[in-house]
Every structure is written in structure tokens, then in C-alpha cells.
Amino acid sequence: MPPTTHLPSPPDPSSLHAEAGTVNGEGKASWIVQKYGGTSVGKQLHTIANVIAPSYLANRNVRLAIVCSARSGQTKALGTTNLLLQAASEALQSVDEDNPEGSNSMSNSVSSLSGLGGGGNTPQSAFSRSARSLSRRGGLRSNDSSPALASSRSNSGLEALSLSEQSSPASIGYNATVDKIMQDHLDAVKKAVTRNDKARETLESEIIDDCERLRDFLMAAKIIEEISPKSKDIIMSIGERLSCRIVVGALLDAGIEAELVGMESIVDAAFLEEVSSKGGPKTAAADEVMLDQSFYDLLAVKMAERLEQVKGVPVVTGYFGNVPGSLLSQVGRGYTDLCAALCAVGLHASELQIWKEVDGVFTADPRKVSTARLIPAITPEEAAELTYYGSEVIHPFTMEQAIKNSVPIRIKNVENPSGGGTVIFPPTSLQSLQNASELDMMGGHLIQPQTPGASGTSTPWGSNPLAAMVHGGAASTLGTPPEPRPRKLPTAVTIKDDVWVLNVHSNRKTLSHGFFARIFGTLDRHGVVVDLISTSEVHVSMALHSSQPGLRRSRTVDRLRAELGSLGTVSLLKDMAILSLVGTQMRNMVGVAGKMFATLAEGNINIEMISQGANEINISCVIHKRNALKALNLIHYSVLEVSPKANNLESGNFGRSFF
Template sequence: MIVMKFGGSSVANAERIRHVASIIQAYKEERPVVVLSAMGDTTDHLLDAADMAVNGTVDIAKVEKLHFDTAKELEIDVPAIKELLEELKFLLTGISMLHELTKRTRDYLVSFGERMSVRMMAAYLEKQGTSAKFYDAWDIGMVSDSNYMSAELLDEVWDNIPKALGDYKNGKQKEIPIVTGFIAKDKNGIITTLGRGGSDLSATMIGAAMKADEIQTWKDVDGILTTDPRIVKEARPVPEVTYEEAQELAMFGAQVLHPRSMIPCRKTGTPVRVKNSYNIKSAGSVIVEKHSGETPRVTAITSVKNVSLIDIQSNNMFGACGFLAHVFNQFLKWNVSVDVIATSEVSVSLTVNGKTKLEGLVEDLKRGADVTVKSNKAIVTLICDASHSSSILEDAFKALHEADINVQMISQGASKVNISMLVDESQANDVVQILHKALFK
């Protein structure tokens, strides 16, 4: 058994649905469970409809047109989608009367995208002669807490999923399960969404619980690449990365699986393969617990732009230990996440997302320190075997020195698989190009 996950762009229209259906059919002998996101921009259209409803107007024209036009082009009739659209209209009418959209109602609202997507795909596969059955996530036992918009799955899911899909795995059920990603229900039967990386988490949870041979996530490139091909045209596929490396890649800008989605497969050691939906014969990249051969010195290079650097210098008000406590208490108070950090006894330099509002945080920090904020920075990260950090940095800094580029901050991650450096945002692409040329010879 395998699990195949396709994102919204993969099922954005009739042409893409036909293509994904052909991929599913090509793998049907491996008994796939398919996890789908909402079609294209459906989630955005649903949220736009909610905003209109709050202001008193009920309009589902965009959502309705996309799904009706797609069904017509695929030459299928999907009564279940028509029923959902009526339910959606009823929900929006309620929102328009209350002039309010709560987190709980928002989760209910955005669930319609995934629910319509799986019904569309199952109907089309049936038309093509491939037996398929759609499932809403709760049909296979996806139960979460009640933290709407960012729910976490409960431990009972590990037992629920094998019970629900056991007949399919052992061959008694012939229909390929087409399952919604991103959504679940809480103990009270209320629909929830799983937050960032939710569809990836749905797929890895199903794969891990079912002890699948492999979890596949389908994208538009040949797996994980050594860097962004839009920056470096010579970027090449990486055959194998570890879970830890993949998590670090995702944390520092690469479009891999969301870090939280790695948790289920890490518990069971289930491999995850990133494949190209435009090149299905490509092996892609596999994510595993440990490298099967020699650990590469450098696996990939990634970058994050729009970063702010905060330099904090103690004014000795709190003493050394009290200074650090003061700093991190303020970050906790203002709910600001730190990306990269470098410390000494009396100073701290750290980076945050450039979109973060810092006025209140900085004001509180200044009660015990001198604070400077510098914007328009970028983090360039080497995903590497940090046990070879000296030779890696020798090659990296030699190349940067020759290009007259100064690194403003450097941090080796506690995970021992990344080295991050801070540069001006205007230099980020050049730095990635220079390092890729120096480190991937």
C-alpha cells in the first residue's frame, strides 16, 4: 500500500484532474490511498465569500462556476457537490445574518473545498472505469482537538485509521479511497482544520497508521533539489534526505513537507517520496530516517528573505542570567518566533520574520537593553553534515570573500544538519549562486 498526496494546484481544473487520475491509475496495483487538497483557488474563494457574507451579501458564484464547469468538462454528474453547494449557501446565509465569522465557523466553511475535490475525483475515476470511493477525513477516524484553525490530531487516530481502511489494505475493498486532507472533526463532531501543512499531515498520518510502504507527495519538480531552480538553473535533484534534513529545509524556505507532518512517519520509519507529477517515471527524492550510504557533505542550500535582525546589548540592569531571561520572556509575551540566534554573555543577535510587528516587543526589551533593528535581511542556510563544518565553511567563505560579500551573522543549528548565515536581502540570490557553485562541484 502507498499513500499519494496531491495539492490544490495538481487538481486545479479539469485538465489537471485528468492528469492526476492517470497517475492514480498507473499506481493502482500498489493499492494507493489518495489524499487531495481543494481545487486551485477554492479556499481563497471561500474566504472571499465569507468576507462578503459578513457584510451581508451571499455569493458563491466563483466556487460554483469552478466546480460546475469542471464537472461539465469532465463529462460527469456529481450530485454530492450540488448538495454541498446548497449547504455552503445555507452556511453563508447564517453568517450574513450574524455579521460574524468565528474560528469554528471558518473551519466549517473552508472544509467545503476538500470535500468537493474528493467527490469530483472519485466520480471521474469511476467514469474512467477505476473503482473509487470518496471519504471525508472523519469517515476514516480523523479526530482532533478543538483548537479551530490549527487543530492537532488525537492519539486515537492511530487505531481509527487501520479499522476504517483495513478492508482496503487486505483486498476486500476494491474502491480506491479518495480522502480529504487538511480537515478533521473534534470529539463533539465539529469540523476542524489542521492548520499549516495540514494536508501533508493528513497524508503522513494515514501512511504511518496504515504502515504503508511509502508516502508520496506529488509536486511539479523532480523531487527535492539542491537549491531553488529559479535562482540556480544548475540545481539538481537530491536522491535522498533524512527526516531531520527535510525538516530543516522546510523551516528555512524550501517547499518540502511541513515540519509537523514529519512527526507520524518518523514514529514508524515510513519513507516519504517527493515526486514530479509531470515526470512520473522519475524516482524523485526519498525522505528516510538515515542515509543509506555515505552522508553527503552538503545536501542543499535554501534561503529566506524579508528577515529582520534584532541586536540586543545588555545595559547590566539584570546581570548575565537575568538578561537572557528578560529577553526571552519578552519574546514569549509578544508571541514572536525566532529563526536564528547567536549569543554572548551580554548580547544577543537574532532574526525574525520581517512581517512581524515589533514595536511593543522592542519597547519592552529596551527596559533592560540597548536594541537595534535592521530590516531587509535574508537567511541563507546550508543543509549539511555539520561534522564537516570547518571544510564546508572554508570553501563557502573563500568563495564569498572572492565575491566581496560579508556575512553579518552565522549560526550552526542544534540539529547538526544546518549552518545558517545572514546577509543583505539584495545579496541573497548571489550568495546562493556562489555557494552552490562552490559546494556542488
């Protein structure tokens, strides 16, 4: 059952066609780009198609574009992307043809979970092989001249499947994984498309075709015994295409005109030639291709041109083609967010919305701090710091692409569509001020802009006057009495777990000017990333996230300690955590650092190391992991609560109990 929301009742679905959002009073519609994660598509597709999309399309001055990640039924670990990567790995595994069951136990375990719905023990290989045969004969093709004929062929084909399944052996290896992916998406189609039989049959045929092409691709990789980085890109792109197909089907079933838009052909030879004429991409000394900003700028323009051609709602795949150096290597698995940001930039969108399963960004993790508050608006710098130190917001590079082009990013909750969420944007409307410190001295803070179409208004981003952005002293310049200045507070506090502290104390046999160079040279050779650092002339303390690839193997850690041992005494502290207090105004908050450390001392929490960045946006310290929850609540209560009191049952009692 979808969650109950307080959005206005969606209009008649039959009215939500291509005319919606085509023209506003100025002759051009405002675009809103929405990006949905895999779990949102997997668990809240009904809400997306029947509540969220209609509520925006009800305003004819708004056009909507949707970007989807590969779907996940329950968790990311069991999602389509991980299954695709598993299939790619299985394709390179050697299988004993005479004894397949004993040669690939993991594949067999996957196959055992991939039943065809009812029984759970129905072999999948028969289904896929017969489906492929039917598809290639035209039995499940979507372009049959007669829908009735296509339906008849489908039904007869499925009857044939039920007869052949009984004698066929269970699939193993990558075949079993592909079968699981295919069946998961076919089951999702049955739930998503319930009113349009023709659309459902066509969608099922397309999903079967996509999965069979994936199977053929993996078979080719198995034959040549190689999967290149670009081949892995193509394998992963199947997940987004399958997800987008289902979203298109759900929108069509709800009466909303939609179209699948694949971006895989955007980066072609002509595109790369045009980028090269502007100076990029470049190749580093180690033959590593580096994509510069000109590549992403042109990519945004080309994406927008493609989306402008769509009459209805474009549903966009996150994979955007044969990127030099491979997409996974250049961007990573967050490339779907980047695609959404580039679409928003190219379309000059009023807003980029990232839909998650949380209401937005909080002053602390609400699962750990009961009095954590939703933050209506934060700056990009704060969002980047929170992302790096444990609170997943949005990747800083993806955020940069949107923010530098004045496209605000709103974090929304797919389970609570009526919530305002959290907006990430810089104070661009305050450029008339001499510098940002004037805003800090006035005690100002950012106010959320309104989303076009969300509340019956179409106020464009950036049209609010200065008075709407600043509270306090600035209001008096408009002839109104200044409001009481709010107490200056940091923005949020966060914890990053699973941290190690590596200490190196010089034996003074090494010259001080080479001490740091040799330390970081050693870390670089082992691929170790440092989160925090605190130094003196002969001593270095570094906080390292223990789950990073460079520290996963104990042998690597031993070698690292041995090499650093030539520089001096080395010690390694495990089971630590990084506590970070974040806020753009902290540089002018006298006494905040003292209050933070005094609170920890009062709570009898020892501090292993302290670090503060040059930008003065955050103050971080390393504490023992066992004290992380206690420290988080103490700092939130003492530093982030507006009026902390010992007997404040609403906002302070929970934190006070930790003293």
C-alpha cells in the same frame, strides 16, 4: 494538453476495477497513498486519472489511495480554500440592504468575475436560487429511479435558469463568492467527465447540493453573527469534498472504480472516549486543548479501517472531523498532508507520495541556480531544516508521523510522473551499525528504494540489503571490493528572504541572568518567532521573518522596540536574508564552514550574524537581501559541486561568474 511522459502505456481502463491490487503473493496488497495539492488537481487532473493512477493499478499487488486538497485553478491565492475563507469573512460583514452595491465593493468585484461560462455578465444568484429549488424538488437528485428522467429534469431546469437569469440582480457578498466556487467546479466537471453522461449529471447535482448547503451554513452564521473555529473547519472542508468529487468523477470516466471517502465522521464521541481512556487529549493551563500522540495513533487506525472497506480506489477528503480545539487551530491549513500521512501509517503503506509541481528536492532552488541537482534521497532531519529555512518540502510534524512508522515519503512531480523524485527516510536498514557516525566515516549515503509497482517490481520497502544502502567501506563486508568513496558534500543550500535582524545590547544595568529572560518574555507577549539567534553575555542578535503575524503591523514593532529599549540599545536591520547550508554529515566535514565563509568573503559579501544548531545539521548566516542570489550561486558552486572548476561549462561556469 497533458504533458508527454515515459511511463508504460496504461492498460485497458475496463480492467482497472476492484480486483486490481487486492492480493499479492503473500495474501495482502501493498498500499500506496498519494496526496495531490490543489494546483495539481486543478491543472493536471487528466494526467492523474489517465496516466498516473492506471500505471500503479496495472500491478495487481498494489492498492492505491488518493488524498486531495481543495482545488486551485491557477494559483493558491485564487484557490477554493481562500475563497471559502473570504466567504466566511463576508458572511460576518454588515450589508446595507437599501444600498448593497455601495456597501460591499469587494463582493461586487468578485461577483463581476463569476459569469456562467460564455458571457461573463450572467448573474449568479438566479442560477443558485433556481438550482437550489430544483435540487430540493428532486430535479437534480442523483438517486432518481430513471437516469433519463433525471437528465430531462436537469435540462428543463437549466432552460428555466436561462429565462430567470435575465431579470435577476447580481449576487453580492458571500453569495457571489459561493456562486464563483460553484461555477468553477461545474466547469471543471465538464472538462473532467467527458465520456460518462450519467456520472457527469450526478456529479453536477452533488456539487450544487454541497454549495447550497455551504450557502445555508453561511446564512446561519450571518444570522447569529458568529463563526467559531469549528465552524470555520466545516466551511473549509467543503473545498476538499468538492475537489474529491471531481477526482472520483475523472477516475470513473477513465474506467477506474473509485469511491469518495469522507473522514468527517471519524472523530466522534466514541473516538474521543476511547482516546480519553488512553490519557489524551489534554488541556493546558490556558484551557488550550493539546492533542497527544495517542490521538493520532488511534486516528490512523480508524482511517485505515475505513479505507480497507473500499473496493476500488478511495479518494479521501483531508478534513477529518470535529477535532478538539478545531482542526485549523491544532494543525493549520496543512491538515490534508497530515491526513495522508495518517492514512499511510494506518495502512502500513509501502510509500506516501506527495505530488507537487516540482521534481523533488534540489541542492538549491533550480529557478535561481541553473546547476542545481535533484537529490534522490534525504533524511527527515535534512527535510525539516530545508522546510524551515525556505525550501518547502513537507511539514515536519506530518513527516514525523510517517517516518516514525517506517513509511518513506516520496516527493513527485505531477508534470513528470516518470521521474524518480526525492525520497525522505531515515537509514533504518543501518541499525545494525554501532552508531550513525560509522556511516559518516565510511562516506556512505542513502540510495532510493524502489516504488512498488512503479517500474514493474514489487520490492517492498526495507528489503534491500545493507549493500544497497551504503557505498564504500560497507560493501567490502559482503565480499566485494569497496567502491571509491564519494566526496563528502552537504546536501543543499537555501535562502530565506524577508528577514529582519533585531539587535539588543545590554546597558549593563540589568543582571545578566535576567537579560535573556526579559528579552524572550517580551517576544512571547507579542507573538514573535525567532529563526536564528547569536548571543554573548550582554548582546543578542535575532533573525526574524518579517511576514509573521507578530510583525505585520508597524505599531506592534514600535511597541516591541520600546519595551526592549528598557534593557539596552536596540537596532533593527531590514531587507536581510538567511543563507543556510544543510547536511547530516556536516558534523564530520572538516573545513566546510571555513570554505563557506571564505567563499562569501571572496565574493565581497558581508555577514551580519552566524548561527549553527546543536545538531550540526546546518550552518546559517544572515546577509543583505541584495546579495542573496549571488551568495546562493557562490556557495552552490564552491561547496556543493562535485568537481568545481573555473572553466567547467557544465557545472561551474555559472557559479564562477559571480566571483
